[in-house]
Amino acid sequence: xxxxxxxxxxxxxxxxxxxxxxxxxxxxxxxxxxxxxxxxxxxxxxxxxxxxxxxxxxxxxxxxxxxxxxxxxxxxxxxxxxxxxxxxxxxxxxxxxxxxxxxxxxx
Amino acid sequence: xxxxxxxxxxxxxxxxxxxxxxxxxxxxxxxxxxxxxxxxxxxxxxxxxxxxxxxxxxxxxxxxxxxxxxxxxxxxxxxxxxxxxxxxxxxxxxxxxxxxxxxxxxxxxxxxxxxxxx
Numbered sequence: 001x002x003x004x005x006x007x008x009x010x011x012x013x014x015x016x017x018x019x020x021x022x023x024x025x026x027x028x029x030x031x032x033x034x035x036x037x038x039x040x041x042x043x044x045x046x047x048x049x050x051x052x053x054x055x056x057x058x059x060x061x062x063x064x065x066x067x068x069x070x071x072x073x074x075x076x077x078x079x080x081x082x083x084x085x086x087x088x089x090x091x092x093x094x095x096x097x098x099x100x101x102x103x104x105x106x107x
Numbered sequence: 108x109x110x111x112x113x114x115x116x117x118x119x120x121x122x123x124x125x126x127x128x129x130x131x132x133x134x135x136x137x138x139x140x141x142x143x144x145x146x147x148x149x150x151x152x153x154x155x156x157x158x159x160x161x162x163x164x165x166x167x168x169x170x171x172x173x174x175x176x177x178x179x180x181x182x183x184x185x186x187x188x189x190x191x192x193x194x195x196x197x198x199x200x201x202x203x204x205x206x207x208x209x210x211x212x213x214x215x216x217x218x219x220x221x222x223x224x225x
Contacts, residue, residue, distance in 0.1 A: 001171075034211040036152075043204055043218055044144075044152065049211035087152055091210045095170045096142075096154040 002026050002090050006099035012107040017078045021102045023071045023088035032092035035064055035073045038101075039084045047086075048073065080106075109133030109214060111205050116219030119195055123223070127190040129205030129216055137161065140209045141181060141188040145201035146218075155203070158188060172198075195223045 003026035013019050023033065031051040036044040046055050048064035051071060061076040075082055083106050088099040115127040129141070140163075143155040156169040158179045167179050178191040188205055200223045206212040 032210060036212075038152075043215035044212075045215070046211055046213045049213075055213065089152075089212075094157075094168045096157075098152040098154065101151045 001095055002029060002093060002097055004088055004090055004097050004099040006086075006088055006102050008102060009100065010103040010105065012105050013078055014107045015078050015080055019075045019078055019104065021073045021086055021088075021104075023066075023073070023099050025069045025071075025090055025092075028068045029090045029092035031067045032090055033064075033066065033071045034089045034091060035062075036087045036089065037082075037084050038087065044087065078104075111207070111214060111216035113203065113205055113216045113219040116203065116221045118222045118224065120225055121195060121197055121223055123195050124191070124193045125195065125221060127192070127203055127205075127219060127221070129188045129190075131186045131188070131207075134207075134214070136186040137183040139207045141179070142206045142208065142212060143177075143179060143188075143190045144204045144206055144212070144215075145199075145221075146204070147198075147201045150201075153201075155190070159209075192221070195221075197223050199223050 005024045007022050033051045035048040038044040047058050052064045063074050086102045112130045119125050140159050142157040145153050145155050156179045158181050159166045176194045181188045202218040204218045205216045207214045
């Protein structure tokens, strides 16, 4: 199975900050890497697919990059509604696996 | 409206069975690959299994912890996907979400809670 390791596990930041979350795969997954946002009590929402494609309707302050084993999710200027949990996911092979999550909290 | 609505969750004893349903609307269900993802309370996301579209043979695949106990099926005439869960364990307690997609999951239901407890 492909293991996905996210860092950090939690992060405190302020509105307006630039934030980067990283995700590392245990083997190459090409660009089959997706990012999801989840708010408390809600289902996850797709933000970024195939490493760097922004889902329609997602604000342009979100961006993704990387290929192979190392990936990043960047939020260029944090907004109040961005405080949530973020998960990476590999879809290169089954079993599909998620990172353990990053909890983004208000400083 | 494009949506997925799960149902069938509840309280079940260890060793028991439960069948979850996920009703789809607003998109071409018969062409969709359907997945189940679960989340134990306060924990992260875990892929459970999927069923491909009939064009791809409706092939199923499962995560190791549920293989042999859970079965994903679909009824395209009802725009519904099912998760049959047998031999339930306490560690299966979670919110269960259905979601569409092959390479990425772009539509999710609100989830249904399954609690396995004596």
